[in-house]
Amino acid sequence: MPARALRLVSLALLVTAAPACVKHSSTPMTGKVEVPLSDRRIGQYISSGWSFDTSSFWIEGPEGVVVIDVQFLPSVAAEVIAAAERVTRKKVVAAIVLHANPDKFNGTATFQARGIEVWTAEQVLALIPEVFARRTEAFAERYAPDWPTAVPQPKSFGAATTTLKLAGLELKAHVLGPGCSAAHVVIEWEDHVFVGDLVANQAHAWLEIGETDAWLQRLSEIEAMTPRHVHPGRGRSAGPELLTAQREYLQTVIDLVKAEKPTTPPEPAAVLRVRAELERKYEGYRFPVFLEIGLPAVWRRLAQANPPASASANEGDQPAGSNPTSQP
Structure with a gap:
């Protein structure tokens, strides 16, 4: 839907207008509801x-x-539940995690403590312990x-x-391969379609594993x-123009x-040139800090795909990601 078709909705207005089927909590909102x-x-x-x-829907x-x-912080997960129940006047009965980044899965226990089942694909579930350990550090x-x-x-x-049958809905859960994470669910x-960080609107991409070619296939x-x-x-x-814009952004990075x-290792000055051009071209995009680990990861991946003739067999065998302290 076009961005202009969205508006910030007053929770007070929605609560007043909705039939009283669920008692709404007094949880305050630190984010925005649309x-x-x-x-x-x-x-x-x-x-x-x-x-x-971070968006939850x-x-x-x-x-x-x-x-x-289910959000990055347990407190925010509680806000999501409260917002959904205030607006709809119905209980949240299930949740789905789309990929293994903590801004998608950290609120799991908050939902489960309220009797809400949280689902994901086997591939995503297998990634969570290692990702959670790194981000916890x-x-x-x-x-x-x-x-x-x-x-x-x-x-x-x-x-x-x-197909997941939840809350009287039939939701098709597509299990997809690498993109911004090593595995994805798209609902x-x-x-x-609910796509997680495979698409960002006016924000820099989460390029931690450097899988830009695979990401284009996901799109x-x-x-x-x-x-x-x-x-x-x-x-x-x-609308689908978001997919077009994300494809253009990834191709520009490539x-x-x-x-x-x-070549490996990444050349710091060259990486900075790429980052500067991305920030110039996408002026106003949020979270340019994501590029700090993202661009070296893409650099390594492309260098490994096209090694120089003299490159040794082991050159560039560094992990695509690192232990970020300013990214989810």
């Missing part, structure tokens, strides 16, 4: 910059509400006590694309679903890095 004018069954919660402007079904992605002290005390443990719905419902797979509405991990929902004729 509901598309074109489909009031869908809502979006956008966290504050303290938790990386909900879909209202005849038997309750399903939340997509980077973030736990900064965010204490608002950080999970144990590894988040969603339930697995299996390793293959399937397709009617003419909507092709989403385009094949022919959605009319795309719901991204960051930024407001819009072209700029290739133009530097990358």
